[in-house]
Amino acid sequence: MKRSITLQINGKTHTDEVEPRLLLIHYLREVAGLTGPHIGCETSLCGACTVTVDGKAVKSCTMFAVQADGRDVVTIEGLASNGDLHPLQTAFWEEHGAQCGYCTPGMIMASKQLLERIPHPGEEEIRHGVKGNLCRCTGYQHIVNAVKAAAAKMGA
Amino acid sequence: MIAQNFEYETPSTLEEALELLADGAKALAGGMSLIPLMKLRLAVPERVVDLRRVPGLNSIRVAEGQLHIGAMVTHYELESTPLVRRSSPLLAAAAASIGDVQVRNLGTLGGSIAHADPAADYPAALQALEAVIRIAGKGGERAVSAAEFFVDTFTTALEPGELVVEVSVPVEAAGTGVRYEKCEQLASGFALVGVAARVAKKGGKVSMARVGVTGLAGSSYRAKNVEALLEGTTGSAQDVTRAAAAVAEGKEANSDIHASADYRAHLARVYTARALRAALGTAG
Ligand SMILES: Cc1cc2nc3c(=O)[nH]c(=O)nc-3n(C[C@H](O)[C@H](O)[C@H](O)COP(=O)(O)OP(=O)(O)OC[C@H]3O[C@@H](n4cnc5c(N)ncnc54)[C@H](O)[C@@H]3O)c2cc1C
Ligand code: FES
Numbered sequence: 439m440k441r442s443i444t445l446q447i448n449g450k451t452h453t454d455e456v457e458p459r460l461l462l463i464h465y466l467r468e469v470a471g472l473t474g475p476h477i478g479c480e481t482s483l484c485g486a487c488t489v490t491v492d493g494k495a496v497k498s499c500t501m502f503a504v505q506a507d508g509r510d511v512v513t514i515e516g517l518a519s520n521g522d523l524h525p526l527q528t529a530f531w532e533e534h535g536a537q538c539g540y541c542t543p544g545m546i547m548a549s550k551q552l553l554e555r556i557p558h559p560g561e562e563e564i565r566h567g568v569k570g571n572l573c574r575c576t577g578y579q580h581i582v583n584a585v586k587a588a589a590a591k592m593g594a
Numbered sequence: 595m596i597a598q599n600f601e602y603e604t605p606s607t608l609e610e611a612l613e614l615l616a617d618g619a620k621a622l623a624g625g626m627s628l629i630p631l632m633k634l635r636l637a638v639p640e641r642v643v644d645l646r647r648v649p650g651l652n653s654i655r656v657a658e659g660q661l662h663i664g665a666m667v668t669h670y671e672l673e674s675t676p677l678v679r680r681s682s683p684l685l686a687a688a689a690a691s692i693g694d695v696q697v698r699n700l701g702t703l704g705g706s707i708a709h710a711d712p713a714a715d716y717p718a719a720l721q722a723l724e725a726v727i728r729i730a731g732k733g734g735e736r737a738v739s740a741a742e743f744f745v746d747t748f749t750t751a752l753e754p755g756e757l758v759v760e761v762s763v764p765v766e767a768a769g770t771g772v773r774y775e776k777c778e779q780l781a782s783g784f785a786l787v788g789v790a791a792r793v794a795k796k797g798g799k800v801s802m803a804r805v806g807v808t809g810l811a812g813s814s815y816r817a818k819n820v821e822a823l824l825e826g827t828t829g830s831a832q833d834v835t836r837a838a839a840a841v842a843e844g845k846e847a848n849s850d851i852h853a854s855a856d857y858r859a860h861l862a863r864v865y866t867a868r869a870l871r872a873a874l875g876t877a878g
């Protein structure tokens with residue numbers, strides 16, 4: 439029943455035996471020990487579980503781990519390099535883009551995707567880009583500000 | 595929310611996929627509809643056949659005036675590929691209006707139409723585009739029109755074990771105006787009502803009108819009565835309103851917690867008029 443999968447997570451190769459029904463989010467949190475991606479709704483709606491697979495932002499509660507076999511997964515833990523936070527992480531910090539922080543890992547991964555596709559997004563484009571991510575705390579305005587600040591920094 | 599156990603297969607040819615699908619297995623494309631259903635155990639397939647390694651289902655090409663799109667092309671690819679945006683701006687707009695970026699990154703054209711959610715976006719566009727859907731089964735291939743393909747709520751012309759392999763739509767002629775207008779159910783992004791319009795004018799008159807509707811009834815449909823009322827007119831604001839008023843005629847409108855049947859019919863008239871007006875605005 440179990441299958442062997444081999445994938446890259448944050449640049450490291452992982453090989454594990456998993457049941458096909460194991461969701462990628464459960465694999466990341468419980469097998470790979472990466473608890474950065476959160477489980478919010480478990481129903482494909484909140485985006486707290488967002489990671490990238492081959493560079494594409496996906497809701498990892500709506501993908502089986504076996505579907506990620508042979509692919510390259512990046513979680514929030516993979517953004518900082520050599521201890522330096524990613525500009526989006528710094529911007530969320532500085533602009534108060536996080537309150538309780540529950541949505542933040544997913545928000546940042548979706549925002550990263552947005553900035554890769556639209557390096558200098560306007561306010562509407564930012565809101566459209568994080569439409570799949572819900573935040574119960576901030577009212578979104580500070581998140582929009584954080585993404586703008588990060589875009590400015592990354593473009594500079 | 596854990597799915598029932600299943601066998602997972604990743605065939606590397608279409609023949610192998612069709613063989614594996616023969617007895618009650620489920621195809622897996624983007625998983626954006628199937629996986630939520632499996633987690634709720636509303637779908638409990640014993641075998642899941644992931645199509646991601648099947649070659650040839652990812653192509654986007656133009657041949658003989660038609661844009662051909664492989665079943666596994668994602669919503670994001672449709673919305674962002676210049677060839678699609680140029681050749682069928684209506685289809686690109688429908689793709690761009692789906693859900694959110696994470697859903698568009700994985701969800702596919704073939705998966706969406708095979709699932710046939712009555713509130714999905716593509717069906718409106720495919721009806722207005724008079725799309726042709728190419729289907730493969732163990733016994734060979736066949737092609738059906740969008741009008742024949744969408745049968746009812748979650749019901750299509752697909753027989754068990756068959757796969758959508760390609761969808762073909764006309765390369766839009768210069769001067770054709772197109773528009774997709776949807777009233778979104780805010781929490782999910784699905785259409786309470788969505789209307790796709792294509793229009794062309796000749797000598798000051800509407801020479802061609804095509805209207806596809808989703809969300810209103812059990813199945814998407816082409817509103818031929820609206821088209822007939824608009825063709826031959828000058829496409830004035832009055833002509834548009836009069837034609838759009840007929841869009842829900844003879845249809846049994848859906849009613850649920852998001853919108854009553856009357857409200858959906860009202861939305862259909864309003865959004866048909868909006869889509870037609872916008873399409874006429876760019877037709878030339
Ligand atoms: C949060 C959220 C919001 C959404 N919002 C919208 C929206 O606004 N508008 C909209 O239209 N949709 C929306 N969707 C649905 C989305 O578009 C799905 O991508 C689509 O319905 C299914 O496509 P898929 O590739 O993910 O298919 P899957 O989920 O993999 O499969 C769906 C069904 O189709 C079958 N299937 C898949 N591929 C084929 C094939 N080639 N041939 C035959 N059968 C096949 C499967 O067996 C399954 O029964 C939303 C989904 C989510 C999770
Ligand atoms: S936990 Fe995946 S979308 Fe909410």
Ligand code: FES
Nearest residue numbers: 537538573574575
């Ligand atoms: S900061 Fe609390 S949910 Fe967004």
